Amino acid sequence: MSAFPPPVSLGLDFGTESARAVLIDTAGCELGIGSEHYQHGQILDALPGSNVRLPDRYALQSPGDWIRSAATATRQAIAASGIDVSRIVGIGVDFTSCTMLPTLRDSTPLCEIDTFARVALAWPKLWKHHGAIEQTDRMNDVAKQRNESFLHRYGGTIGLEWFFPKLLETIENAPEVADAAEVWLEAGDWFVWKLVGCDADRLPRSTCQAGYKALWSPEEGYASPDYLSAVHPKLAEAARSKMPGVMLSPGERAGSLSAEMAERFGLPAGIAVSAATIDAHAAVPGVGAGEAGTMVMVMGTSSCHMLNSEQGKSVAGVAGIVEGGILPGLFGYETGQAAVGDAFAWLLKLLNLDSFERLSRDAMALPPGAEGVLCLDWMNGCRTPLMDGKVKGAFTGLSLGTTPAHLYRALLEGSAFGVRWIVDVLRESSVPVEKFVATGGLPHHNPDLVQVYADVLGAPIEIHPSEQGPAVGAAVLGMVAAGQDKSGFADVTEASKAMAAVPDDRKRVIRPAMDYHDAYQVHYKRYRKLAEQLS
Template identity: 65%
Template sequence: MSSVVSLGLDFGTESVRAILVDRTGQQRGVASCQYKHGQILQSLPGGSDPLPPRFALQCPGDWIESAAQATRQAMKAAHLSADSVVGIGVDFTSCTMLPTTIDGTPLCEVQQFRQTPLAWPKLWKHHGAIDQTERMNSIARQRNESFLGRYGGTIGLEWFFPKMLETIELAPDVAAAAEVWLEAGDWFVWRLVACEANDLTRSSCQAGYKAMWSASEGYPSQAYFQAVHSQLAEAVDNRLPGVMRAPGESAGGLCKSMADQFGLAVNTPVATAIIDAHSAVPGVGAAEPGTLVMVMGTSSCHMLNATEFADVPGVAGVVQGGILPELFGYETGQAAVGDAFAWLLRLLNLDSFDAVAESALQLPPGAEGVSCLDWMNGCRTPLMDGNVRGAFTGLGLEHGPEHLYLALMEASAFGLRWIVELLRQGGVPINRFVATGGLPHHNRAFVEVYADVLGETIEIHPSTQGPAVGAAVLGMLAAGSEVTGFANVKEAATAMANDAQQKSEFIAPRTERSDAYASLYQRYRSLADVVQTTQSDQ
């Protein structure tokens, strides 16, 4: 049974990663493949008209082609036969969503809509629905909708229904043609199993965190949607077919055409999709409550499981069983982390931070007076406002790139400290911090700043593939206990995420710097208050 292998497919913003993990945690093969069209930010493929501001789209064909290529490469590297893989797990960026026909054809692949931007999948970071989000929030608050309590009182700009409403209002011909609206992760799983629309699997994780769905109440009421827009109410009632399932449940078996394209066996069980950041929780073996898993990449998502529900303002979502069974999964996040560093590189005209990193780390806490607010892509937690913008203050002629670099790292760490304070003040325990994703392994100094600002020890999990391993864990669950020997996700996560050949690294706070950050954190909070107030008045 030790040779039983599961495939995890981890869909990120720029690429997809395929990983093959056996039940002991050994990573047998890993490969990644960039999307041909990447993030579609400037103009549509084959077109020249500029996209509106804040648009971020993707090409659905890229997801299939890149995943198939990465899977074949991983299988070749692992020297595995097709029948060695007993299950397939999928994690995906969210909310990335799209409209399709009843047979699953994306509307952007229909000739008449190829050059209509809102017919294309909207990437998670698409921020075109500002007006729609504000109106949905206003009406929900006026009606005192019960679902608001699960989301810190705010519907997020990046979520499912604001993006639907944006299309209904700005591209009515696309909305009229849309027979199915769904998350990209659910669409990909649907493609793998090739079932009828009424039988497609919708992830309770994706729906719970991004579409205000709960097991007890379902989606928000028709009365609420009618108050927002009658066509939105109609679409919710008639254009969201499918069956809600939890991550790790089987969505069906791999169809022949996809089996041939991926080089896998027909009828291999495919797990229900999970949000990419949430997948990192089983991926690092954090199967117990009280562990904050910090998935640090293009943006950061901080996941926490608890035994009780707490109404915490600004939390992006609390879903029972949304991450692990029987626990309340809390999601918080920061909208620009890796993206903010990439922006600063472009601004400074640098290829990397290597040239300034050493001098930046020799600076005292506070970057010699330079402060930063890292809201370059809005603020997710605690403001849930994609419209606010960042700032650098305290700049003088004596400051250089190293000051900006350190100030940006500190701003990101201060944002996390704010999140931790909110959760703890709301009565949600946090007793362990685990960092995963690309940034912790590529930038140890960044984690050191985090530890100093938090005043807490941070564990860098040895795997650089936390979400991908988590997807493989869920693929193993979909295969069934009789095949794998795992009775539940806790058993599978504990065994598969803790490879004995790899050890975690623990980054402890440095007392002198940590003490200095206590007052500097208050400076950050004051700057946040000023910027938020100033921008809201404009």
């Protein structure tokens, strides 16, 4: 047994509302956790410090919040752990995606310059920003007319929440911002850039973020200049001259922690920093799910359902199919639902209730099907399988006897039916889905939701014990970036199994009630019929 304590990695997880930090060692012991909400949260109504109102469908964030919250969360985690920070050998970063922003070549966000502080599109556009509907439609129309080769990797559709539609939105609606921008990049890449402090030409760009959200592949690079020019000449020019950097896979070393950021975070300078990854993708190594056929359901404000497969097949409506995009040697499929926790919070507010406690108890006392009340869970559009941010949600089957419990039960079931639809689409395309693992805060705080999911799917769902699946996954990537000489791990798969896998005797599994599953067959067909009518 070694006399020296094992090395430690720091995982930084950037969500929609807050940043989280976790310190974890090579044996998988979570030593300390910290969390800090963003000062400005989601910027949905007006720009900070001004009366500039935002249009509908806008969702922005403040880059200063990311630095402040991450630094505070890291110091909290260090204090909770009590460790000597010299043990920390790696830092990994996961981020919501596509959250993107324009900067200068010295990494200064345009929104932090007085000239642009009151211009909405100079601020980072959060993943859920849906201002680029017109631009997305045009990009899809041109891509389909030209039969662009990248379409087969994205189920035939460019997503509303992706990189280039948001860039095009700025070109057309805030040309002064687009002209002043010297660098366009994902927020995760920006944060890693800030950590390592390199020049713009060596900016570390994540192949995960680019592969799933920016029409990039190692074989073809970004979408062709001819295609981008056909959409808008300035879009092609931005891709050519305003997206510098080096493409790196998550787990590859992006650089070393700069002295400036080390002081701010309470860490020693020189720690290895991994290239960024998408938050949901980080959850796959974060729960130790290294095998093909396991769907990792990352459940939070929205949900992403990640699946690795030995085969790469085009599946209509899947948000991305990238070889090695999640784990090396496998094809990573990204699917998801655009509103989950957000939809529950909306209903609670709509009903003017303070908590879910009684609402949940009353809802779970109702039979499957909520006594005829049916919900279509498209409160923020439909991600998979329609890839359409314009569609709307609905409740049907209402009567004077409908209660808040009926609405909540129907919303739980609608969310579960959405997952069932995703699984059906994959299986119908001969992509195996054999096992389910749930992670994120929602499965721990809302076990009724997981039970309804299990009943609708007719399959057991394992709830990973850590509420910090993405942060743990980021820490795994940070450990790999430190190198085998410091971590002892040769690759992401090996590190994931050692740091995040759960022994069978510790697994918490929610099993389906098969009589409920049988009852749900009829209600699921009603859901699909309603979806067909409203899409």
